[in-house]
Amino acid sequence: MSKSVVILLSGGLDSTTLLHHLRRLSPGLVLHALTMHYGQKHARETVCAAWQAAAAQVRAHHLVDLACLGQITAHGSTLTGRRPVPAMSEIREDQLDQPPTYVPNRNLVFLSLAAAYAEAHGIDEVFYAAQQQDFYGYWDCTKAFQEKLNSLLGLNRRAPVTVRAPFADLDKAAVLKIGVAAEVDYAHTWTCYRGGELACGVCPACVERLAAFQRVGLPDPLAYE
């Protein structure tokens, strides 16, 4: 029987790269992709996720309605709340470990649901595309986070699920290089935090993405405002 894994696929640069990287490493791998819709300001990412899931020939792609996370955290985040997403230049240095775009506990909520899905389907690995971010220090993208979560999930002796973050030591440019090798079509990814027709180019996510393309020496195929 072929090995099956679950992958958290947002439709952004990192998770799309991970998806195609896994497919490239292991053509027979059975992939179950979960995309969380949690009340972001737009659905652009989820459309890209569906496109990429099809391109990577996943066995199943589930769009998970997690609007409740947006409702629960609207108070604390510009990604799910009413306040506008700031430009990178508006973020103070002392906010970098937890900028206004941080969604409280998002990764643990996503990974808990992914582990529930994995356990219910007899799958023992969940992949997510945490990477060593260039500008931020999100606590829930660290190796310590991954290790402690795996220690917790290991208590489930009947069905221990292991979370894997193979990009945890890489920065975004290194991730992008892997994606270029895997022939990822980045025109079908979405990174911008704002909800415009074109990517804004100034929000923290756009700035980080553009810097990665620049460092790798490639043009970003997305159109920017």
Added chain:
Amino acid sequence: MSKSVVILLSGGLDSTTLLHHLRRLSPGLVLHALTMHYGQKHARETVCAAWQAAAAQVRAHHLVDLACLGQITAHGSTLTGRRPVPAMSEIREDQLDQPPTYVPNRNLVFLSLAAAYAEAHGIDEVFYAAQQQDFYGYWDCTKAFQEKLNSLLGLNRRAPVTVRAPFADLDKAAVLKIGVAAEVDYAHTWTCYRGGELACGVCPACVERLAAFQRVGLPDPLAYE
């Protein structure tokens, strides 16, 4: 400023007892109650949760639409799937640590969302009513689970949330005694796993509840089939 806490309130015996126990210990405590609707076979519990939340004068009671957990785990649980809930007498001894009514990873999903809510609202404690179950050994009700989860959440240095399970060392009869002291009205709680008009009296949850009332020497105010 009064202390605020989040409590997971299902509307069952344990969490209802915890709610009123906290209220009794600390009349000024600001309580935020979260009730998860995750695709259970009935909404009886959530109606009871709303009644109890009002009785305990919580500041906010949120019914969280977590139907996605039911969809994700329908494959693996009789609580959220199509297979019927078994009677206690049908559960084999080797299933006791993870009976067919177990919902994969449910507690971690609930607690992750509760921690997200807490963090977004500047609250640093989440209470849940895990207790030392009489018949089962759910991995996600243990003290080890609680400790490892707190170690994980502690990585969030800006807003570490602590999960508290004050009933973790108690069995259901001991919890019931605490509730009796707190004058809980157990007529407005719901425990049965099945979706009938009356509680069935034979599913694992009913059997456990009835045994607790019997050991405490009180009649259960609920009507049974």
